[in-house]
Amino acid sequence: MRPSKLRDLQLKKFKALVKHAYDNVAFYHRKFRDAGFRPSDFNGFDCLRKIPTVTKFELQACSPRDLVARNFNLSSLVKRTTSGSTGVPLTVYVDRRVEDFYSAVWLRSVLECGLRVGDKMAVITDPRTFPKGKSFLQRLGVAERRYISIFESAERQRALLQEFRPDAVKGYASSLYILAEKYGEDLRHIGARLVFSGAEILNKAERRVVSSAFGADLFDFYACTELGWLAWECKAHEGYHINADSVLLEFLDEDGEAVTPGEKGRVVGTSLINDVMPLLRYELEDVAVQTDDVCSCGVTLPLIKSVEGRADDILVTADGRRISPTVFFPYPFEDVDWIRQFRVIQESRKRLVIQVEAKKAVNNKSEIMEAAERKIRSLFGEEVEVAFEFVDKIPLDKSGKLRKVISYMGKRGRS
Template sequence: MGLIRCLSYLREARKNQWKSPQELEKIQEKKLRFILHYAYRNVPFYKRRFKSAGIHPSDIRTIKDLKKVPLTKREDIQKNFPDNIVSIEYNYKKCKIWETSGSTGIPIKVAYDPKADDFAKAILIRSYLENGLKYFDRWCVIGSPDYRKEKIRGYSIYQKAGFLSPLYISVFDPIEKKVALLFRFKPRVIDSLPTDLYLVTRYIEENNIKDIKPEIITTNGEILDGYIRNYVNDFFDVEISDLVGCFELRRTAWECPCHEGYHIDVDSIVMEFLRDNEDVSPGEEGKIVYTGLYNRATPLIRYDIGDIGIPSDHICSCGRGLPMMKSIVGKCLDFLVTVDDVLVSPHVPKELLMRVPGVHMFKLIQLSKYKVNVLIVRGANYTDSSTQKIIGIIKKILGAEVKVDIEFVENIPRTGRKYKVIECKIPYRDKSVSSQ
């Protein structure tokens, strides 16, 4: 059922993108009204939230009316999962559970019901297909091991035949292993976190490897800065298509091959750009606030994810009716440097630290090759063993000689408008990506 339903959703989604903006707005507002009423009836957190604000879902008929609803913060999800923010219609233990710290260092969980999970995969797949991926392509995904959860239920036979079946390469794999797998697999399509893509490309260039020639490259999971985009584009002679999303809501916006901005998936989310709870004008920076339109198990209404974006009134030359975003604005995660002067992807320590028991929030600051500070906001089950695990993780990644100082704090300070969980205070662009 999962595969059939997912492909049905995918067919509808691929048709939707070519509808007019007016038609898409009607679809979006119809879904919005449904999810608001559903959350009010079935999710204790939102029932209380609506009542405390003195509003009822029937008061919200359009996107502009959404501003009557208070924002949902990451901390709200963290504190209320599962008892108060998962629908009473679902046993969260039977749902797909996604857990992430994102770029904030605040671990949270979100439950997806089966239909929502299939719909989310359809929206995700659409962004790849529209950038040239074919159903039986040689496709490689470099990222978190959690990406393996994106498999569609009930299609193992098709997967063995290569149908939408990427090769997954973990960020935890050494750079030599990543490149060796790419060399053997020879993918036509590579999807990667930008920082890991940069390290892989640098390694290929430094070692004069000739037989890895992707025709399509997509990035997601963090801000793609201009330096990495230009470097990879020039080396492989391709144009990266950047994809935007988050674990809580999956794909939310994406570049098409025209590269004129990001198409917003308004058939799956509402994306507001706000300053002081008012819409900003096209071309101005605004806080991104999401409302998911399809996940009944954990509805997210006016979810303040902490990102800053720039909306656009540009009409893409591709002809799609999906509205546009110019760009995401934010801090890029820094690379780290080992005692041997080798670059390390920031996602390796980030993924490991978020799994340490009792870590509520964290920030890692590399002051020198031999000194690292870690700020920790402790949760209820944090112990001395958690501290030793943190120190062990960092020494294993950067070198046994590294001095690790742990500081327990009440809050993690923001870097500008966002949390930056990995920060390196030493120059790293000229470092090698492998031991010499």
């Protein structure tokens, strides 16, 4: 579909959703009324700022009946709950029609990456998200799936993968890296042809380790429970194709203005599919870089150049500059091979804590830490205190994800 046609489709769906939300969703009727907005005020995407954004905290404060359109029966709906990795879980309601559409969007993406309809796939994920039944294809005995708990040990996960021998493996970026780092090229015996990662930021060094260990091409996906599958990598790996026929993504600065392509912006999204529980201009709390480049693969969907991380994990220097968490990993340990993984915790502008999980004991640890500290201070400020904590294992959060950067600075940064 040509970009102009795709934009027209987005506009048509968005306008219909705005009117539907105003007429049928109590939460949006109140929010629009309080903002002095009526659906007739929206004439095009130039008017987006007239519609207030929505936060997870606002939705949490409402009852399901206030959020679900009145023309749907709550008891017949499917509940999708976020992982709560930020401490704020949220339940989103959909029906089977919306679920099927999200599945079709996912299938389109992975088929473009080289998955075949009948391929077997192992999925390493939070057991609370395991499906309760089988798909149509699985009931026919094809496209078999094996779900493996993220909380299983690496040894158990590897054993289950070897037993199942999938064509593709899908999992959290950190869980795939833990497996790859532990077993290396032994994972090639599993026989997977494709690897799909998501849920967390995957840096270049980790990508190389995972891809090499499995001996397979790795494709990263950008998604969220609230809005479904947002964007995906193709074989060209030139960015993430936005599923613009099912979601509208905006990239905004701190004043709510659209950033120019190539600039970092906080991501605000609208599902163009879910009319059961509409989410209009929903704050995803992520930071990403949009680009107006055209991918060489031939897919004309718009591109995200990179997903930088969560907005609340943006780091702040002593003089107030904001730094993407992707600055780390492997920096400041580029030439160190005995560190399994590390986590950066920013407690204030003047204090960083680096948790280090080592593979083995070393003799020159203090010398390496001093060099790393100098690098960090050169970036964050000479007055910054850098504390290193050596731990046996960096813990996962309750959803099974490994947060590699934690910032307590807030959106503006505290002193």
